[in-house]
Amino acid sequence: xxxxxxxxxxxxxxxxxxxxxxxxxxxxxxxxxxxxxxxxxxxxxxxxxxxxxxxxxxxxxxxxxxxxxxxxxxxxxxxxxxxxxxxxxxxxxxxxxxxxxxxxxxxxxxxxxxxxxxxxxxxxxxxxxxxxxxxxxxxxxxxxxxxxxxxxxxxxxxxxxxxxxxxxxxxxxxxxxxxxxxxxxxxxxxxxxxxxxxxxxxxxxxxxxxxxxxxxxxx
Amino acid sequence: xxxxxxxxxxxxxxxxxxxxxxxxxxxxxxxxxxxxxxxxxxxxxxxxxxxxxxxxxxxxxxxxxxxxxxxxxxxxxxxxxxxxxxxxxxxxxxxxxxxxxxxxxxxxxxxxxxxxxxxxxxxxxxxxxxxxxxxxxxxxxxxxxxxxxxxxxxxxxxxxxxxxxxxxxxxxxxxxxxxxxxxxxxxxxxxxxxxxxxxxxxxxxxxxxxxxxxxxxxx
Numbered sequence: 001x002x003x004x005x006x007x008x009x010x011x012x013x014x015x016x017x018x019x020x021x022x023x024x025x026x027x028x029x030x031x032x033x034x035x036x037x038x039x040x041x042x043x044x045x046x047x048x049x050x051x052x053x054x055x056x057x058x059x060x061x062x063x064x065x066x067x068x069x070x071x072x073x074x075x076x077x078x079x080x081x082x083x084x085x086x087x088x089x090x091x092x093x094x095x096x097x098x099x100x101x102x103x104x105x106x107x108x109x110x111x112x113x114x115x116x117x118x119x120x121x122x123x124x125x126x127x128x129x130x131x132x133x134x135x136x137x138x139x140x141x142x143x144x145x146x147x148x149x150x151x152x153x154x155x156x157x158x159x160x161x162x163x164x165x166x167x168x169x170x171x172x173x174x175x176x177x178x179x180x181x182x183x184x185x186x187x188x189x190x191x192x193x194x195x196x197x198x199x200x201x202x203x204x205x206x207x208x209x210x211x212x213x214x215x216x217x218x219x
Numbered sequence: 220x221x222x223x224x225x226x227x228x229x230x231x232x233x234x235x236x237x238x239x240x241x242x243x244x245x246x247x248x249x250x251x252x253x254x255x256x257x258x259x260x261x262x263x264x265x266x267x268x269x270x271x272x273x274x275x276x277x278x279x280x281x282x283x284x285x286x287x288x289x290x291x292x293x294x295x296x297x298x299x300x301x302x303x304x305x306x307x308x309x310x311x312x313x314x315x316x317x318x319x320x321x322x323x324x325x326x327x328x329x330x331x332x333x334x335x336x337x338x339x340x341x342x343x344x345x346x347x348x349x350x351x352x353x354x355x356x357x358x359x360x361x362x363x364x365x366x367x368x369x370x371x372x373x374x375x376x377x378x379x380x381x382x383x384x385x386x387x388x389x390x391x392x393x394x395x396x397x398x399x400x401x402x403x404x405x406x407x408x409x410x411x412x413x414x415x416x417x418x419x420x421x422x423x424x425x426x427x428x429x430x431x432x433x434x435x436x437x438x
Contacts, residue, residue, distance in 0.1 A: 050279060052271070052280075056434075063430060064388065067421055070420075071410040071413070071419065075409060075420075085432055085434060086434060086435075088435045089435065126435065166279075184283060187404075191290040191291060201289075202286055210301040210305075213304055215275075215307070216306070217308040219267070
């Protein structure tokens with residue numbers, strides 16, 4: 001029998017919701033005995049390709065999002081604090097977190113980096129020193145990892161992962177993927193849980209019908 | 220002692236998430252002994268003013284949203300089926316639902332209209348005949364209501380409600396408002412529930428700090 005499909009967790013460190021979902025997805029994967037595979041992608045590139053704005057680029061939404069994140073972190077009992085600046089350039093962290101390594105090491109590294117961005121660590125992950133230190137704590141050779149992340153291959157790897165996200169139909173982070181099914185955002189975790197539990201009740205016929213409906217008004 | 224602030228539910232019939240949240244907000248308001256006041260607004264005008272796209276205007280997001288709505292409806296045990304076309308022009312329904320009437324009548328009317336849009340009624344609410352019939356079932360004089368909805372005053376009323384939504388900081392529907400606090404989307408209901416339960420743990424200092432942070436990268 002084939003092993004159950006892993007949960008692939010597409011994310012960018014820039015997203016506070018990705019951090020909040022990250023704190024929940026590990027226990028959820030363990031509960032359903034699924035492998036968890038973090039996949040770093042560049043959120044800004046998803047926004048560009050979908051021709052949309054990010055929440056931080058819409059002033060009213062930005063303020064609301066901050067409150068919602070703080071409330072959701074408190075509800076989940078998760079430590080939360082913003083990085084020194086936001087939005088910030090996440091490419092160094094994304095590239096280091098995408099280097100070839102075991103899944104266990106990658107999970108430890110992603111966890112450490114997220115803590116410094118959104119978990120109250122407060123240092124952010126734009127500084128080489130911080131990334132080096134977190135990589136070492138995750139069992140990597142920190143300096144080597146930061147050096148490797150500068151290679152053309154490392155840059156291409158994050159780009160490839162981002163392109164795959166778009167091919168899979170993604171428009172935002174975090175998105176958890178199981179097989180071909182997407183679950184977007186912290187708020188989709190209850191639906192993901194039902195899916196893993198074999199209780200997914202999406203009727204393909206109703207979906208196809210809805211997807212085929214015409215618009216009778218546009219802006 | 221002053222009565223507890225009501226829950227004001229800002230919505231547009233065009234939004235399936237507004238329908239899903241509508242099915243949940245009544246029992247929630249009753250549980251916390253709050254008045255529930257539906258406030259019809261034009262979602263398209265919120266999008267315009269915030270310079271953003273709606274989910275139905277981003278192809279990948281549109282498909283995802285349909286699946287997510289079907290899954291969320293099944294999870295909540297709520298009847299769900301799309302209207303004959305989508306997006307559609309909601310103005311007639313919004314204007315009728317905004318006419319002066321008791322809160323109880325407005326709730327019955329909004330409920331009836333939502334059922335014909337997203338509750339599997341299947342007729343939508345763009346046809347005068349349907350709106351007339353639903354208005355009558357809610358205890359109004361149906362023909363008179365549809366006639367009244369055409370007046371300049373009726374048009375202005377929906378515009379005023381939409382302007383108030385923007386002033387309050389809204390960018391999407393549904394948004395539940397208690398006092399000055401916004402709770403956006405079906406997914407914010409757990410945070411709203413904690414807020415009503417006196418367990419809101421939003422630390423104003425952390426919020427102010429975050430809101431004052433600089434960006435170190437933009438697209």
